[in-house]
Amino acid sequence: MRTFFIVIVLFGIGAFPSGAQAQSLGWQAFAQVKSETKFFKNEGVYVLTPKFDEKIKSLEGMYFSLRGYYIPTEVHSDKWIVMSKVPMSQCFFCGGAGPESIAMINFKGKAPKFKTDQIITVRGKLRLNDSNLDELNFILDDSELVTAPSK
Secondary structure, three states: OOOOOOOOOOOOOOOOOOHHHHHHHOHHHHOOOEEEEEEEOOOOEEEEEEEOOHHHHOOOOOEEEEEEEEEOOOOOOOOEEEEEOOOHHHOOOOOOOOHHHEEEEEEOOOOOOOOOOOEEEEEEEEEEOOOOOOOOOEEEEEEEEEEOOOO
């Protein structure tokens, strides 16, 4: 079954930080990515996808920390979750935020259980995605939970 992760547009302009600075900025770094229209032959559709420039590509593989809200999905996994910069009512899927405000979090082991809109902080290795429609544009692999308030 195809997952629902088709990320359409990324917004953002401005100077882009580098190295350790970027790792601490998380969501702000994602917001600076622009987009382009790309044809996906296997799907037979044109989709606006992120256009990763050399500045953000240079950050791929670095560890980022993100603090945000847990967003439940219809596709259940014991290895990954979706988190958002904003609560569910305002997120990319349910509200007016852009796709730069969501990230796929792939845990090293089994994903912890969270409640909708529970605020969490995770740390993982950045992977960028502009071609797999089954994943989000921004992915943290080998992630670990840093903090989560008690339920």
